[in-house]
Amino acid sequence: MKKTLYIVALGQLLLAAAAHADDLVVIGNAASSPLTKEQVSDLYLGKSQGMKLLDQPAAAPIKAAFYQQVSGHDLSQVKATWSRLIFTGKAQPPKELPDSAAVKKAVAADAKTIGYVEKGAVDGSVKVLLDLK
Amino acid sequence: MRKVIAIGALLSAMTQVPAHAQDAGSLLSNIDFSLTGYGTAGTVVTSTDSAQFIRGNESSGATKSPAENVDSNLGVQATARFTSWLAATAQAEYTKDALTGVVPWAYLKLDPLDSLSLKLGRVEMPIFAISDSLDVGYANVWLRPPQEVYALSNLKELNGAELSYSLPVAGTHLSLTAYAGxxxxxxxxxxxxxxxxxxxxxxxxxxxxxxxxxxxxxxxxDGNILIENIPVGPIPTPLGNVTAYVPYNYYVEDIYSFEGFGALVDHDNIIAQAEWVKRYSQNYPGTVNATGWYVLGGYRFGTLAPYLSFAKTVKDHADGYTASGTLSDDQSTAAVGVRWDAFKSADIKFQAEHVNPEGTGGVSFAFINSPLGLLPATPSGSVNVFSVTVDFIF
Incomplete structure (x- = not known):
């Protein structure tokens, strides 16, 4: 058990380190209004609808860091939550795109879309709706 | 099945509507189609041969000989999203007990507003806090829902309409769902x-x-049901005296109702769940009326989530109660289990339970066939149950 705790602690340290190395931001179309952390968490855990959500690949460290920072949930929890929503047809899961560049491109093209990328990746084509420091 | 076909026809009709304006090909290519699935493979063994341990309405289950049918299932779901406000979902589930498979969901969903949705077709009634994803093992912490609560409902799928309205209230969400069918x-x-x-x-x-x-x-x-087979005899025959059994069918008409309250907590690593439900009958309270509740607490250590639960159901023993005629009886279960998110899209669960049917047939045991018809099996004392499952989604 102690070993598991060490591993968990190490994992959290690594996540924290990864997040520090590159802060995350939630981005939207230029016409979108800013969002709170709670709003983003509700959207990405399927508690509220109304935006087209974009996701990063499961293997990308940014994905785990994003969900941890926004909701405190790890990826298996997120997956269990979404399996509940998907298999009742309640909500559509976020659409997975290959990388931050693809997320940016999709957000710039559709006013109803939001995504998350590294802060350093932001440019004039998108608007920062929430800065996750 | 007829309904599914009807929905299919309706869908193809709807996809035809704007087709004359442009070409149908570009419209079809805009349909966001997804195929997903879930399943559980598991086995259960108990400490007794005197009654078979089941889940829900299964006709057979586990004894000292392990049974795989108790928790195992496989579901496939297809969803087609036509526009931002129109989608269709159909799901088929296979369990060993349902020989032809079941269709828990098959509906068209219209979202005229972000906060309003209308489902037409077949939906699962939200009887419990976790009615909708009850069969999706991967979606839940427990290995199996507490039967003292979840086996009480005889209402499940609805063929009709469900309207849902969600209202944001100071950073929280209030939602109201109404259904009929x-x-x-x-x-x-x-x-x-x-x-x-x-x-x-x-x-x-x-x-x-x-x-x-x-x-x-x-x-x-309402329905014409077999109450029991009535013994007639002994009738003298050339082969000696025999007893004949005459089926006693009876037309019943009733209003069933069900009420429930629940609380689910998922905060940091703490998981807590509690529900209280009551089943009522207007005309046959002694057969139907029962109360059930459970509490569950768990904690996440990384990929491991151990949990403890206690559940109890009390049958209303007044107003015409008979042990042989009741839908369910008294029972309590203390359970300890663990969910291990061992793989990317699969978990492994283990659960040990101490089931006390309090000298009755309880709720977790299969009825047995006798010359008189189906009768409750009464385990001799408390029963220990051990279960292991693998839940997966794809």
Whole structure:
């Protein structure tokens, strides 16, 4: 058990380190209004609808860091939550795109879309709706 | 099945509507189609051969000989999203007990507003806090829902309409769901009955880490059911005296109702769940009326989530109660289990339970065939149950 705790602690340290190395931001179309952390968490855990959500690949460290920072949930929890929503047809899961560049491109093209990328990746084509420091 | 075909026809009709304006090809290519699935593979063994341990309305289950049918299932779901406000979902589930498979969901969903949705077709009634994803093992912490609560409902799928409205309240979500239609009542004791004019509602309040809900459902139930086989005899025959059994069928008509309250907490690593439900009958309270509740607490250590639960159901023993005629009886279960998110899209669960049917047939044991018809099996004392499952999604 102690070993598991060490591993968990190490994992959290690594996540924290990864997040520090590159802060995350939630981005939207230029016409979108800013969002709170709670709003983003509700959207990405399927508690509220109304935006087209974009996701990063499961293997990308940014994905785990994003969900941890926004909701405190790890990826298996997120997956269990979404399996509940998907298999009742309640909500559509976020659409997975290959990388931050693809997320940016999709957000710039559709006013109803939001995504998350590294802060350093932001440019004039998108608007920062929430800065996750 | 007829309904599914009808929905299919309706869908193809709808895709045809704007087709004359442009070409159907570009419209079809805009349909966002997804195929997903879930399943559980598991085995259960108990400490007794005196009764078979089951889940829900299964006709057979586990004894000292392990049984795989108790928790195992496989579901496939297809969803087609036509526009931002129109989607269709159909799901088929296979379990060993349902020989032809079942269709828990097959509906068209219209979202005229972000906060409003209308489902037309077949939906699962929100009887409990976790009615909708009850069969999706991967979606839940427990290995199996506490039967003292979840086996009490005989209302499940609704053929009709469900309207849901969600209202943001100071950073939280309040949602109201109302539904109406027809259903089929399935009880292990009396088989199948019609459930017409089913209707109900659910009020739900969701915050970042807590969900509170209250629900009510009712249905007009009727059907010709076999109460029991009545022994006639002894009749003298050339082969000696024999006893004949004459089926005693009876037409029953009733109003079933169901109410429930629940609280779900998921905060940091703490998981807590509690529900209280009550099943009522207008005309046969001694057969139907029962109360059930459970509490569950768990904690996440990384990929491991151990949990403890206690559940109890109390049968209303007044007003015409008979041990052989009741839909379910008294029982309590203390359980300890663990969910291990061992793989990317699969978990492994283990659960050990101490089931006390308090000298009755309880709720977790299969009825047995006798010359008199189906009768409750009464385990000799408490029963220990050990289960292991693998839940997966794809």
């Amino acid at each position: 027809d259903t089929v009542i399935w009880t292990q004791r009396y088989g199948q009955m019609n459930g017409n004019d089913a209707r109900g509602g659910e009020l739900k309040w969701d915050t970042q880490w807590v969900t509170l809900r209250a629900g009510y459902a009712q249905a007009h139930v």
